[in-house]
């Protein structure tokens with residue numbers, strides 16, 4: 001294997017091996033309908049390959065991070081989808097209800113996208129060790145120190161991020 | 171390690187640090203993965219409970235511990251729940267947690283899509299389980315939901331509708347998660363992390379996610395077809411739709427087994443290499459064989475349909491037997507990694523070592539039932555039940571626990587207890603083999619699967635009793651696991667995990683335990699990436715540098 005194996009080749013190679021297996025199926029005389037089904041899956045793999053190929057070529061998409069730390073649109077979209085599906089079982093009035101989370105999701109989804117260049121807020125590390133005393137935000141000095149620390153760390157993170165983005169991924 | 175930075179993020183909902191919102195609305199891949207794993211673990215206990223009820227019913231002939239109709243619900247919900255709602259999500263969540271870390275990416279690609287995937291999974295699981303609350307009970311047509319049995323004519327209960335809806339939603343969620351993780355490993359790798367420096371586990375996730383993207387849509391179509399059949403049952407009076415459903419279902423149904431297997435092979439590979447203090451043996455051959463294995467697994471689905479008499483038997487048995495080649499390469503690589511090494515027998519290593527022979531039993535009996543002449547005999551017998559439990563319970567679940575004990579310290583900063591870990595492991599080995607080994611003989615003696623009872627004159631009593639006792643041992647093993655989790659979390663102050671407590675080889679061990687929000691930060695920068703084992707390289711370089719010249 002070439003050391004500079006391109007990701008798109010991984011997907012393409014995988015699709016190609018599947019394509020060979022589809023062709024072999026022709027020899028063994030499976031029903032055309034179901035050979036076609038397998039063929040369609042190879043088509044899906046090729047679509048993935050195409051997306052990966054374009055994904056690399058799209059300079060705007062390289063390392064751009066635009067999503068906020070907190071996002072509720074996923075939950076709302078899922079709720080809308082499941083409610084809409086439940087409408088098929090329990091009556092279409094439920095499908096009507098699905099519009100509420102759907103609209104809420106769409107509204108939130110727009111807000112959750114950061115403007116280009118904005119450094120994303122980091123999520124808090126989940127740790128079961130409480131390393132600093134809980135409760136009481138401290139006096140104004142403590143707050144100032146915290147704010148300064150946060151700014152420095154954020155600036156570092158942002159700088160690191162920009163450097164990472166500039167250096168193209170191998 | 172509590173970073174409370176809220177950088178410049180003017181618009182949008184401000185991040186909150188208060189649970190549960192900081193968790194439930196997080197776009198951090200680690201949190202989404204932990205949520206998914208946690209949900210799957212809870213469901214693992216629930217689905218295991220259903221299995222214990224079944225085993226108790228079968229302990230003796232002519233038992234009436236549960237009624238026939240309830241029994242049908244139990245095996246349907248146990249089987250489908252374990253596959254759609256437990257092991258598949260576990261497998262993909264392990265990848266979601268580890269892949270961005272292993273390839274040096276600060277995030278998963280499209281985190282909101284990943285979060286959507288999680289919520290589709292949770293709401294889907296709720297829909298499936300809510301079937302138990304309906305008048306007609308939960309779904310009872312088996313995890314395959316064959317037609318016309320599952321059409322409205324023969325299964326009019328709402329539970330079946332909810333089952334279709336819920337599994338559709340959760341499988342769609344899995345497709346979304348697989349897509350974002352695949353995108354991450356292919357396109358969001360750190361500088362220096364070339365494709366051939368991607369760790370074995372992440373390569374296993376590449377193969378897994380390719381299968382999910384190519385095969386899972388087929389399940390969605392199959393479930394859609396079921397839904398149509400429930401609105402107009404006449405669809406399933408024609409052969410092409412019935413056999414077509416089976417093709418669609420198994421086109422998903424075989425690859426999903428590998429989706430529930432590859433991530434755990436990857437986990438076992440990392441664990442073996444770490445505790446053998448060696449680089450994983452045969453890296454390139456393993457990568458290639460994983461991809462070939464995954465592709466072949468797309469072509470074998472008809473081996474589940476030999477007895478329909480309507481599939482090209484020769485093709486499917488040829489491709490099924492060909493699976494032995496990549497599987498053999500992987501086994502060779504695993505053995506090559508441990509043979510002659512100074513092994514450290516920690517708890518993750520024990521699970522990884524047990525995985526090797528136990529999965530082999532499952533794999534080899536799989537080749538048996540994928541041989542048409544044998545399958546005509548074994549079809550729908552307990553032999554098949556034994557076979558796939560050796561792959562999924564004795565195999566995948568052991569691989570999962572190997573990974574769980576291995577990476578739990580990384581994800582939480584807490585070491586799991588050794589003593590309870592050993593209790594958990596040994597009870598599981600005894601329980602698994604006592605439960606499932608007798609089923610091979612039960613199958614060969616002719617006991618059919620999916621029966622709620624048998625007669626005293628059938629002669630199945632002794633083996634069934636052994637199997638049931640084994641399942642109780644398994645139940646106790648899982649309690650030991652739960653106790654270990656609780657005790658370790660309660661005593662977390664004395665069980666702190668270092669950044670790299672096992673002296674492992676891959677990037678996730680270079681960062682803190684637990685890792686910071688964007689995985690690597692100023693205090694934990696990415697080390698130079700020189701191979702697929704960057705930390706091992708660093709250690710060896712360190713040793714070399716200190717050697718006197």
Ligand SMILES: [Cu+2]
Pocket residue numbers: 423424427470471473474
């Ligand atoms: Cu199969």
